[in-house]
Amino acid sequence: MFFSVKDLEVRKAHFEVTFQPGEIDFLDSGLRQISPLAAGGAVELLGDTLGEIRVQGKLQVTMEADCDRCLETALHPVESTFDLFYRPAPPAHAHHAAEEVELDEGEVELSFYEGGGLELKEVLREHILLSMPMQRVCNEACKGICPICGQNRNSSGCDCHAKSADDRWEALRSLTLN
Ligand SMILES: [Zn+2]
Ligand SMILES: [Zn+2]
Structure with a gap:
């Protein structure tokens, strides 16, 4: 129009x-x-x-x-x-x-x-x-998409964040042990 x-x-x-x-x-x-x-x-x-x-x-x-x-x-x-x-x-x-x-x-x-x-x-x-x-x-x-595993965080929780934090502590721990 x-x-x-x-x-x-x-x-x-x-x-x-x-x-x-x-x-x-x-x-x-x-x-x-x-x-x-x-x-x-x-x-x-x-x-x-x-x-x-x-x-x-x-x-x-x-x-x-x-x-x-x-x-x-x-x-x-x-x-x-x-x-x-x-x-x-x-x-x-x-x-x-x-x-x-x-x-x-x-x-x-x-x-x-x-x-x-x-x-x-x-x-x-x-x-x-x-x-x-x-x-x-x-x-x-x-909550968006998990940048690590790509899952929709609204429908299913993933534990990527917790896991990556653990990994960091793990790395730190092995450092101090050496
Ligand atoms: Zn959305
Ligand atoms: Zn994830």
Whole structure:
């Protein structure tokens, strides 16, 4: 669903959409969409700006990713509202000025658009990526994988740590004996 500046100049647009898994490309993100993505909201061109577009709405979807610690599947339900601002992408040589603008505005989530408008799928994709936790874990208490034997320490305890500590004492003991 594409919102062109031309159409937005005439009127504010509303959307109420559902994207099935596969319709939005999450390939490079390590995330997989495992439920339909439902989103609703409005897109408007802000007056008295140089083509700034505001996208407000809410979305709901369940994503999954490999747990950062144990590599098992970790579910990430997302249910959030958003209020995003997009500006026309500045010409390449003006990048420095654009960075300064971003710094000045601090808290506001500001992005850029190219090609005369906004693709809704891109907006939703970006918002979902930003709403993921820094650490994608299956559970805050996930114990991860044993670096020595490779076992998932959540499902079966291994005694590698104890053993390697014992080995160290063993080495020390044989040293002092010699
Ligand atoms: Zn885990
Ligand atoms: Zn182990």
